[in-house]
Each structure stands twice: as structure tokens, then as C-alpha cells.
Amino acid sequence: MDRRRFLISGAVLGCSAAASPLMTPVALASAPWQNRRVVIILRGGMDGLDVVRPWGDGDFAALRPGLADTAPAADLDGFYGLHPDLAAVRPLWEAGELGFVHAVSTPYRDKRSHFDGQDILEAGGASLGAGLRDGWLNRMLQTVPGLEAETAYSIGQERMLVLAGKAATASWAPRTRLRISDQAERLLELVHHDDPLFRQASADAIAIAREIEADAEMDEETGAMMAESAMMSQVSGGGHVTVAEFAASRLRGETRIAAFSLNGWDTHNNQPAGLRRSLGVLSDTLLTLRAGLGEVWGRTAVICLTEFGRTARENGSRGTDHGTGGAVLLAGGALRGGRVLGDWPGLSEADLYDRRDLLPTRDVRAHAGWLMRGLFGLETGLIERAVFPGLDLGADPGLLL
Numbered sequence: 001m002d003r004r005r006f007l008i009s010g011a012v013l014g015c016s017a018a019a020s021p022l023m024t025p026v027a028l029a030s031a032p033w034q035n036r037r038v039v040i041i042l043r044g045g046m047d048g049l050d051v052v053r054p055w056g057d058g059d060f061a062a063l064r065p066g067l068a069d070t071a072p073a074a075d076l077d078g079f080y081g082l083h084p085d086l087a088a089v090r091p092l093w094e095a096g097e098l099g100f101v102h103a104v105s106t107p108y109r110d111k112r113s114h115f116d117g118q119d120i121l122e123a124g125g126a127s128l129g130a131g132l133r134d135g136w137l138n139r140m141l142q143t144v145p146g147l148e149a150e151t152a153y154s155i156g157q158e159r160m161l162v163l164a165g166k167a168a169t170a171s172w173a174p175r176t177r178l179r180i181s182d183q184a185e186r187l188l189e190l191v192h193h194d195d196p197l198f199r200q201a202s203a204d205a206i207a208i209a210r211e212i213e214a215d216a217e218m219d220e221e222t223g224a225m226m227a228e229s230a231m232m233s234q235v236s237g238g239g240h241v242t243v244a245e246f247a248a249s250r251l252r253g254e255t256r257i258a259a260f261s262l263n264g265w266d267t268h269n270n271q272p273a274g275l276r277r278s279l280g281v282l283s284d285t286l287l288t289l290r291a292g293l294g295e296v297w298g299r300t301a302v303i304c305l306t307e308f309g310r311t312a313r314e315n316g317s318r319g320t321d322h323g324t325g326g327a328v329l330l331a332g333g334a335l336r337g338g339r340v341l342g343d344w345p346g347l348s349e350a351d352l353y354d355r356r357d358l359l360p361t362r363d364v365r366a367h368a369g370w371l372m373r374g375l376f377g378l379e380t381g382l383i384e385r386a387v388f389p390g391l392d393l394g395a396d397p398g399l400l401l
Contacts, residue, residue: 031144031147031151031254031256032144032146033256033375033376033377034299035256035299035300035301035334035375035376036251036255036256036257036258036293036296036299036300036301036375037256037257037258037300037301037302037303037371037372037375037376038247038251038257038258038259038289038300038301038302038303038332039137039162039257039258039259039302039303039305039368040259040260040261040262040282040285040302040303040304040305041118041121041122041160041162041259041260041261041262041305041306042261042262042265042278042282042304042305042306043114043118043261043262043263043264043265043306043307044114044263044264044265044266044267044306044307045114045117045265045266045267045306045307045308045309045310045322045323045326046265046278046304046306046309046310046326046327047265047267047271047275047309047310047320047326048100048102048306048309048310048325048326048327048328048358049064049309049310049312049320049326049327049358050064050067050083050271050275050310050320051082051083051086051100051275051279051327051329052076052080052081052082052083052100052102052327052340053068053073053080053081053082053083054079054080054102054344054347055068055073055079055080055081056078056079056080057079057344057346057347059346059347059348060347063312063313063314063347064312064313064314065314066314066318067271067272067314067318067320071083071084071085071272072084074087074090076093076340077339077340079340079344080100080102080340083275083279085275085276085279085280085283086279086282086283088280088283088284088287089283089286089287089331092286092290092331092337093337093338094338095337095338096335096336096337096338097290097297097331097332097333097335097337098286098329098330098331098335098337098338099329099330099331099335099336099337099338099339099340099341099399100327100328100329100330100339100340100341100342101327101328101330101340101341101342101362101364101367101397102327102340102341102342102344103325103327103342103343103344103345103358103359103360103361103362104325104326104327104328104342104360104361104362104363104364104367105308105309105324105325105326105360105363105364106120106121106307106308106363106364106365107120107125107126107127107363108120108121108127108307108308109324110354112308112322112323112324114266114307114322116128117307117308118161118307119161120307121162121305121306121307121364122135122136122160122161122162123135123136123161123162124136124139124162124365124368124387124388125388125389126390126391130389132389133165134161134164134165134166135160135161135162135163135164135165136162136365136368136387136388137152137162137163137257137259138152138162138163138164138165138166138167138169139165139167139386139387140372140376140378140383140386140387141165141167141169141257142165142166142167142386143378143382143386143387144376147167147168148168149168149169149170150170150250150253150254150255151168151169151254151255151256151257152167152169152170152255152256152257152258152259153169153170153171153172153247153250153255153257153258153259154169154170154171154172154259154260155171155172155173155243155246155247155258155259155260156173156174156243156260156261157173157174158261160259160260160261162259163257163259170255172246174239174242174243174246240262240281240284240285241284241285241288243260243285244284244285244286244288244289244292245288245292247260247289247292248288248289248291248292248293249292251293251296251300252292252293252294252296262278262281262282262285262304264277264278264281265278265306267310267319267320268315268317268319268320268321269317269318269319270317270318270319271314271318271319271320272318274319282304282329286302286331289302289331290331290333297332297333298333298334299333299334300332300333300334301330301331301332301334301335301371301374301375301399301400302329302330302331302332303328303329303330303367303368303371304328304329304330304331305328305364305368306326308322308323308324308326309323309324309325309326309327309357309358310322310323310326310357311323311356311357312347312352312356312357312358313356323356323357323358324353324354324357324358324359324360325345325353325357325358325359325360325361326358328364328367330399334374334375334400334401335399335400335401336398336399336400336401341397341399342361342362343361343362344361345358345359345361346359362394363391363394365388365391366391366392366393366394366397367397367399368388369383369384369387369388369391369393370393370396370397370399371399371400372387373393373396374399374400375400380393
């Protein structure tokens with residue numbers, strides 16, 4: 001195995017002698033799949049009723065007199081309309097590369113805490129007391145022997161519970177660069193000069209850091225070239241674009257799974273302005289992934305999940321409060337898109353959960369599980385036992401081509 005197939009794990013290499021050979025190198029290995037999966041956590045509780053508006057339901061407009069008419073939605077199928085601030089990704093819908101699932105949620109009910117809701121979503125259990133201390137994506141990796149860190153990447157500054165666990169994964173945060181200063185290189189040479197084992201290990205560590213730094217610079221150059229394409233011309237700058245570009249660069253290689261978060265979905269006040277920002281970020285992210293993945297996009301499925309939906313009724317601040325049922329956004333060239341899936345429960349007061357929220361008609365974990373089945377070939381029984389313990393996956397929704 002050559003040096004380019006190693007990833008230094010542990011402390012960031014900086015201005016100290018952090019390139020010590022005492023750090024353990026982790027070998028990179030391909031997973032036994034060609035398909036890719038991206039999991040995006042939309043933190044804050046995305047309002048699925050606004051993102052994918054059920055304007056065919058006669059009760060919808062009455063529940064949201066100040067929100068439903070802020071901007072016209074684009075018709076999707078005669079019943080649902082797409083929020084106008086997702087217009088940039090409407091071509092993905094037309095190409096069958098974008099879809100939604102409505103009226104879904106985790107098993108979390110009633111307390112509606114962001115922290116608890118996100119923990120349940122990422123742990124994949126039925127409740128906070130389910131005894132699960134790792135994330136469902138990590139448990140999936142644990143079922144496949146021989147996988148190593150590069151197979152899955154957690155991206156961003158915050159800890160991603162969904163990828164936490166015994167299986168080895170890699171992580172990266174924006175603006176973190178793997179670089180050894182000239183002084184650190186010289187110090188390593190002096191310290192290990194008379195020890196043949198450490199001397200060679202130090203030389204290897206320095207060479208690895210240089211190659212990874214060179215790869216990072218090459219990725220930047222590639223991203224600049226891609227910016228000239230028509231698709232990239234639609235993408236604005238920002239940290240979320242950097243995250244998406246990095247995810248795409250890894251997924252073009254050995255990595256098969258990437259997970260990261262997009263914040264800003266808690267829209268208690270002035271929801272139109274809040275969603276405009278957040279949906280713009282989400283659109284940028286999806287378009288950046290599509291452009292950056294190139295041919296690999298055709299083997300990729302993206303799932304965007306949120307901890308809970310929001311109230312069916314708008315509040316007095318042109319916003320919505322924490323709710324229950326919500327929506328999932330799906331994207332990717334492997335997707336059978338152009339559809340809004342889900343068993344619609346209705347929005348009459350009698351149909352609402354607790355007379356306030358969209359009633360969930362299916363567990364969101366089932367759709368995450370069926371994506372695993374379709375992308376990676378895991379047996380349904382294994383998913384129900386090891387990945388989402390106790391879950392009944394139910395009928396196959398046919399998410400993939």
C-alpha cells in the first residue's frame with residue numbers, strides 16, 4: 001500500500017512536532033460498494049409544510065393565512081407546491097433527481113426539544129432511553145467487516161452523533177489544513193536522526209502531510225475550474241459550499257458516505273426571511289454536490305433529515321413553532337425522483353396530531369433504512385436488528401432507480 005493511501009488521524013499537524021510517528025496512521029480502504037450516500041442534518045426543525053406546500057388540501061390556506069400567500073409555490077404534481085426559494089433546484093426535480101417524503105418523523109413526541117429530537121434522529125432509536133450510544137450510520141458500518149476510516153466522513157465543526165461509534169470514520173472541518181512548518185520538519189529530523197525506525201517514520205509522516213496538502217491545493221484548483229461550468233454559476237460562496245466541495249472531493253475517491261449539518265431551520269419569527277436564507281444554503285449545497293461529483297452523482301443518494309416538523313398553524317410572529325410531522329428531502333442521480341411520497345393524513349383539526357401538528361404516517365427511519373438496502377445491499381432483517389433496532393421497515397417505497 002503506497003503512502004497516498006494513508007490518512008494521519010489524531011492531532012492536527014501544526015507548528016509543533018505534531019507529526020510524531022507515535023501517531024497511528026489509518027489505512028484507507030474502498031468499501032464493497034460503488035454507490036455513495038450523503039446525509040445532511042437540517043438542524044432547527046425544518047417546516048416541511050412550507051417547503052413542500054400541500055396546497056391541494058383545503059385546510060392548508062386557512063391554517064396559514066399570512067404564510068401561504070407570501071410567494072407563489074411552483075406546482076409539483078397538482079397537490080403539492082415547491083417553495084419558491086427552491087427554484088434553483090427545480091431542474092433536479094424535472095430530471096428525476098429530487099424528491100420528497102411528507103408526513104414523516106422520528107418516534108419522538110410531545111416534548112419537542114431540539115437537543116433531544118436531534119439525538120433521537122442521529123442515534124436512530126425509538127426514544128432517548130433506548131440505550132443507543134452510537135449513531136445509526138456508524139452501526140451500519142459496523143455490520144460490514146473490513147471498512148476503515150476513509151469509507152465515511154463526518155464534516156464540520158460540530159460532532160456528528162449519526163457517525164459516532166466503534167466503526168472507524170474520518171472527519172474534517174473547514175479551514176483546517178494539514179501542514180507541517182519548516183521548523184517542525186527540522187525538529188523531527190534532529191530528534192529522530194539517530195533512531196532508524198523513528199527517522200524513517202518521521203520522513204514518511206512529512207511526505208504524507210505534503211501529499212495531502214498538495215491534494216488540498218489541487219482540489220481548490222479543480223473547484224475553481226468547475227466554477228466555470230453552467231451548474232456552478234448558480235452556486236454562491238460560503239462555508240456550506242466549502243463543506244459540499246470537500247464532501248464531493250472525497251466521494252469521488254475512496255469515501256462512500258459523508259455526513260454534515262446545515263443550521264438555521266428554527267423559524268419562530270419571520271419565517272419567510274428565515275427560510276429564504278436556509279433554502280438558499282440548501283440549494284447551493286445540493287448544486288455544489290452535483291457539480292463536484294460529476295459522473296459519481298449518478299450513483300449518489302442524498303437524504304436531508306430534520307429533528308421534527310413545525311406546527312400546522314402559523315403563530316403571531318409570522319412563524320411556526322416546534323411540531324411533529326415533517327418532510328424529508330431526497331436528491332441524487334441514483335434517486336427515482338420527481339415524486340412526493342407519503343400517506344397524506346389531512347390538515348383538518350381532527351386529523352392533526354394533538355390538534356396542532358401534521359400527523360406522522362410513517363417513521364422517517366424506514367426511508368433511511370430502505371436507502372441502505374438499495375444503495376448497499378444490506379438485508380432488511382439486518383437493518384431492523386442492528387442499524388435501527390426494533391424498527392419495522394414496512395413496504396419498500398421504491399426510492400432508487
